[in-house]
Amino acid sequence: MARQQSVQFAKSCGDCPIRHRAVCANCEADELTILEGLKSYKTFAAGEPIIWAGDHMHHVASVVTGVAAISQTMEDGRRQMVGLLLPSDFMGRPGREAAAFDITAATEVVLCRFERKPFEQLLINSPTIGHRLLQMTLDELDAAREWMLLLGRKTAREKISSLLAIIARREAVLGQDLTPGPMAFDLHITREAMADYLGLTIETVSRQLTALRKDGVIGMEGKRRILIPDFPRLLDEAGDDADGGLVD
């Protein structure tokens, strides 16, 4: 099984799979050398907590592989996922001691970590990294605001459709060869994670999935594999402007 791969990454930044998209993307050789000295890799198993809200943060990090979930929990247990960290995404906040949110590994996750203090110093001295981090943060802010529309105004059916559309689009972009038939992908997250993400209960998620299946919007093979015979139809169900964005 594809396990001990984490050690594979403990090499030079030049070989790094997220080299051109992470916070270090625009760094020159000299800056890269400094980062190289600061970094250390760490692997988390699926389901393992990476940090809790309020914890002291010794590191900031980039996600190298895997998916991590940022979430918040209320005292009575209500939980809301507020962000998804994919490979190349940055985790942690320069200038802040304590973590603001919980972060959990959704799949196995490999992090490229930097000690926070030296990294902050680097941020002051080297505008390259700061500039890249600003761009990434602005992108995340836009994504968060898109999600606010979904949480505040969309119906359960639209929420599910939106999520499926987003995943489908991402999978399609993610270097899959274009299968000639209908789009298809595996949901690698549980119903519970979907519910936490969408601000719904697992029962509603389940019901809406079967409803979409009965209406022919999606197909399902087993409980995890989703088929999408008509992507524009799905976008329509999601309540988004049918701009597509996949092909043009």
Place this chain on the structure above:
Amino acid sequence: MARQQSVQFAKSCGDCPIRHRAVCANCEADELTILEGLKSYKTFAAGEPIIWAGDHMHHVASVVTGVAAISQTMEDGRRQMVGLLLPSDFMGRPGREAAAFDITAATEVVLCRFERKPFEQLLINSPTIGHRLLQMTLDELDAAREWMLLLGRKTAREKISSLLAIIARREAVLGQDLTPGPMAFDLHITREAMADYLGLTIETVSRQLTALRKDGVIGMEGKRRILIPDFPRLLDEAGDDADGGLVD
């Protein structure tokens, strides 16, 4: 009417009311001089659109006085506010041509605008501004994520309480002298704006406000002025951890 006040601000940055909190907060005299040359003030009337999603952005800007709302609208008219811009908040996105969201003046708004291109250049040359902007963007991202919990998981009553708590805290910090009696402030936004912000209808906003009033959580003078006799009580109603955050 209190119109032509905008000219009042066309002075040196040293006198600016948001001098120490805006994007220019940490600037030295030399940088300030450059900004001084780039800036121009513009006033928008309450209700007036500042920019539409998709519009070309010629400027970035700081809010000097007033409140502006960032929002998104679906085809069928459902609307969700995704951000509130108060004095000192920054508007616009360096490195992007088109606006991603609608921005509307909720009250009369005075902007301190900078042409985008020169500002971007300044951002590259002067790390001070970039660093400050990164801090502010990270703050906004945190706020957006807090808001996602509200939109996805909180009840109508909790939503209203949360909004009132946030406004109260913000007003209290905003240089008001600490009135000895109960906290009090004016809601400078309409019920509709509150509803758009909270993902509710105006009817529900209205009902929950009267409910909170009848339960003694808040007091009201007229339709706009809110009294808060017991702030921790309000925080409790908001479902937040009662950490306060106002005083320490």
Place this chain on the structure above:
DNA sequence: CGCCTGATTGACGCGGTTCAACCTCAGTGG
């Protein structure tokens, strides 16, 4: 005065939560 916009209040219905039973399937151990 009439008109209009913003706000309040009531009656009603629906969508999504809650509570609960049941199903499916992979592990595990006898």
Place this chain on the structure above:
DNA sequence: CCACTGAGGTTGAACCGCGTCAATCAGGCG
């Protein structure tokens, strides 16, 4: 080999919070 177990998922029934529709009110303005 099969019974047992527990986690993830589906389905049903009842409830209720909030949206919808509609009537009414308050205040500002021509």
